[in-house]
Amino acid sequence: MDDRRPISSGRRVAPPGHCRSLAGMNCPNCGAAMYLEQGQESLHCSYCTYAHALSANSDGVRLLPGEVADVACPVCRIKLQRAIAGSHELLCCPGCQGVLVAMGQFMKVVRRLRVKARTAADPFPAPAASELGRCIDCPQCGGRMNTYAYGGPGNIVIDNCPRCALNWLDHRELERVVTAPDASPNAAAWATPDTKGISARGFEGEDKVA
Ligand SMILES: [Zn+2]
Ligand SMILES: [Zn+2]
Ligand SMILES: [Zn+2]
Numbered sequence: 001m002d003d004r005r006p007i008s009s010g011r012r013v014a015p016p017g018h019c020r021s022l023a024g025m026n027c028p029n030c031g032a033a034m035y036l037e038q039g040q041e042s043l044h045c046s047y048c049t050y051a052h053a054l055s056a057n058s059d060g061v062r063l064l065p066g067e068v069a070d071v072a073c074p075v076c077r078i079k080l081q082r083a084i085a086g087s088h089e090l091l092c093c094p095g096c097q098g099v100l101v102a103m104g105q106f107m108k109v110v111r112r113l114r115v116k117a118r119t120a121a122d123p124f125p126a127p128a129a130s131e132l133g134r135c136i137d138c139p140q141c142g143g144r145m146n147t148y149a150y151g152g153p154g155n156i157v158i159d160n161c162p163r164c165a166l167n168w169l170d171h172r173e174l175e176r177v178v179t180a181p182d183a184s185p186n187a188a189a190w191a192t193p194d195t196k197g198i199s200a201r202g203f204e205g206e207d208k209v210a
Contacts, residue, residue: 024066025052036064039087054084059174060113061085061092061099071139073098074159074168080139085174086112091139097171100139103160106167113178120179124155131157140164153180 025034025043032047041062043052054062067082073093080100083092088109090101101109127149138145138161145168150158154176159168169177 022064022067024064024068036084041084041087056085057097058172059085059097059099059169060117060178061090061097061174063092063094071100074136074139074145075170085109086115088112099169099174101167101169103165103167109174110177113174117178119181120176121181123182124176124180126155127157136168138164138166139168140166150177153177153182155180 022034022036022043026032027034027045027048027050029050030045030048032045034043034050034052035046036043041054041056043054043064045051052065054064056062061083062085064082064084069080069082069091071080071091072078073080073095075098076093076095078093078095080091081094083090083099085099085101086109088101088105090099090105090109092099132147132149134147134157136145136147136159137143141161141164143161143163145159145161147157147159150156154173156169156173156176158173160166161168
């Protein structure tokens with residue numbers, strides 16, 4: 001599967017175009033830049049054979065060490081950190097572990113994580129009404145995010161900025177979407193104009209395209 005595993009001797013230079021070096025972490029062995037190869041979940045040294053595994057939280061999100069983003073968590077206000085989930089990039093709060101993900105990436109992340117995830121035995125309960133009352137501001141534009149019951153799997157409340165095309169999910173919400181046994185519970189009842197594009201229908205539609 002990984003035919004580009006570092007060999008045990010000799011210099012191994014990261015091939016251009018398939019990886020990128022990360023300023024955030026240097027190899028503890030030799031000091032060279034560590035890089036993330038596309039589709040992988042560990043960092044590799046650009047010079048020696050050292051590999052650094054990125055551990056995942058329950059959402060399947062892996063923080064990239066030292067990769068601090070320019071935007072702050074809308075809940076705890078600390079800087080978000082770059083992260084990967086299902087080989088796709090997103091931003092994650094190192095405090096509350098909420099994630100900021102581009103709408104265009106969201107379904108791709110869910111699909112990739114689903115491949116390895118164990119499906120929950122029972123559907124998740126509907127969110128408490130109080131969850132819909134929380135208001136947060138978009139980390140990118142500062143505008144008030146839309147908060148609504150997500151029409152797809154998992155029975156979560158999602159926050160969305162249509163201007164920036166960004167979704168905010170609190171910790172464990174991504175896990176719920178990924179592991180939910182029911183693909184589109186209550187979708188019709190929950191569909192609102194704001195959910196177009198990421199409604200249950202969109203979810204299923206994109207699944208078929210892939
Ligand atoms: Zn090294
Ligand atoms: Zn936070
Ligand atoms: Zn925004």
